[in-house]
Amino acid sequence: MKLEVRNLNTFFEDTQILKNVNMDVPENSVTALIGPSGCGKSTFIRTVNRMNDLIPTFSHDGNISLDGVDVYDDAVDVVDLRKKVGMVFQKPNPFPKSIFDNVAYGLRIHGEEDEDYIAQVVEESLKSAAIWDEVKDKLDKSAMGLSGGQQQRLCIARTIAVSPEVILMDEPCSALDPISTLKIENLIHKLKEKYTIVMVTHNMQQATRVSKYTSFFLNGEIIESGLTDQIFVNPKEQKTEEYITGRFG
């Protein structure tokens, strides 16, 4: 397994958010996380790449391993971990820099100085994120001038420029129109050949379109995990069925 989560509990102060969460994420696949608002999906993915470390009231117990290595081990370098486990957020968050510099950013902060190499990776990343044709003639223009859908693909290019292994996506299409959403979904299909993707989505159709596996979260617990086809066609748990048929949440 690429990612293995065992008996994960997380807390903000003494409020428990995630309760005994277990998950296996196979390599080169898309796993969708579904569940009603506030059930802990974002907290979960932010625990995987240790983004919650930035919140002083956060604590956890249990284990998350990436390729068999505990991501919370003292020997793990958090900067290196976040390079391996990239993240794409709900709202596109380009830096107020040029399109080129947005994608080059990660390479530069990791010490890359070879400008020819940087230019090559920027081009490859923009191509992989299916936005190259739209921006190739204005790489020096501000990323803030792009549409929301273009900004989100730029953020995906920025994430893949540092060669991550896992990409965490927190509702990556929720701020986008249907056409941009389709572009991102097609892109996710392509990206799973190289990367392992874990994606939070509120859109049930999207989960069935893009993911192979689904985990259903409710009140900080995983109620059911399995193949997406099974979860949506033949859920084992009554709560899963109630949720996917829109009876709550």
Ligand SMILES: Nc1ncnc2c1ncn2[C@@H]1O[C@H](COP(=O)(O)OP(=O)(O)OP(=O)(O)O)[C@@H](O)[C@H]1O
């Ligand atoms: N920094 C924080 N401090 C305290 N509580 C927090 C913090 N961040 C999140 N929470 C709480 O953790 C719970 C889970 O929130 P989380 O954002 O993980 O849910 P979610 O399933 O991703 O929701 P949504 O679908 O609305 O994004 C909520 O009750 C939220 O209020």
